Amino acid sequence: MHILVTNDDGVTAPGLLALALALRQIPGADISVLAPHKNWSATGHSKTMHRPLRVWKVRLEDGSQALASDGSPSDCVALALLGLLEKPVDLVVSGINPHPNLGHDVTYSGTVTAAMEAVIFGVPAIAVSLGGGYAPQEILDYRAAAEIARRVALWVGKRGLPREILLNVNVPHVPMEALKGVEITRLGRRVYRDQLVRREDPWGRTYYWLGGEAPTGVPEDGTDIGALARGVVSVTPLQMDMTAHDAFAGLKGLGAEIMGG
């Protein structure tokens, strides 16, 4: 099994190293790392078409070889799957993101959209995030999340995933033995608390931050947010088809009405 590891926090992020180390323990697994050289958080599903991309060799902190690119997380996946890696890739695992990716976050998340890119290429994919809120980088412990990622990767390697489906995994920020189980969940309701912050530069010109506090969420049963709130690992299957089939009935008259038919 050839696994591509990528992320959106950059190739030097500790979450990526923890993930690569854990996946390397899968017997017979061959791990390639190709990740952005800088942080691309909250950049969404991005494809770089208007400039060329560079790729270069780097070493991770444990001395192992990896590749870095000046492209986005999705670009890294596209580069790898279009032939930059000679050996075909069987699975893409993206992460470990230091913060949760829940509810609407998945549309912004570079961690998740890297996995989307893989799925578009027909390669199964898993996105892994630490679900512990927004703790500072220094106190983050990726070990339980890395171990869960290893187990889920092994499961997907054996069973596969339906086409067009990726798994979005959020792991509570606790030691492995404190995890309260695993739940298959739906996306919950994020509550964003963004605020427009107006400032003036030293020359008196206005600029803006999209600021405000970290998002919260509604911890409903059956959702990713609900699972994390109970110390349970959340595994949400995501589909690429965003068609709102339930909305068809309400739109029935639109065509005739706007075309005067």
Add this chain to the structure above:
Amino acid sequence: MHILVTNDDGVTAPGLLALALALRQIPGADISVLAPHKNWSATGHSKTMHRPLRVWKVRLEDGSQALASDGSPSDCVALALLGLLEKPVDLVVSGINPHPNLGHDVTYSGTVTAAMEAVIFGVPAIAVSLGGGYAPQEILDYRAAAEIARRVALWVGKRGLPREILLNVNVPHVPMEALKGVEITRLGRRVYRDQLVRREDPWGRTYYWLGGEAPTGVPEDGTDIGALARGVVSVTPLQMDMTAHDAFAGLKGLGAEIMGG
């Protein structure tokens, strides 16, 4: 009805002007334009959090006032809805994109993700694209697409949309009288033909393009791609909830298996 017009091609794009002009013909409509100052095509659902944003006044080619920002399409929507525009926004219309946004394109498309941002804020939104393929900018005629956008906006203004739903509209590139009707569609299957193009710079170092020909699609009945192939306007309702409910059954055993339960 206060309508925010934005796009991902930049505030000087002819598709934006055509859209603003058409929407201004809606009786009682108040149109604000806030769009990126540069082209953000294929950048996905992006939120700028690591740098401040600037906003400045510009004039469109018809002499009307607009706002430009150095943020992404989604940033423009967030800025507007978080209070940069004093008057509350009732509807966001994004476009007109010069190329179609079909199938998986919607996850990459700045035109569509601007509409997603609006929907996350609870404001109904419409993304409009010219469905005529990849014709050169000089020969594009936005008139029919702008007129369809006006009619759909009027319809949504009257009827509203369910929460969490946006409309992705693709209009064939033909004169208004040649349109063959309107169909409510699901997302079709895009066929991407990306290729890794390897080059060498003048100093002998390798770089890469994510190149290849424009995507094609499978023109199945009931899909956006199928509608356009028959000269019909495609209106696809998109939902933000990407949960793959159909995949739950297949994942049933995952938790017990990986936790050794």
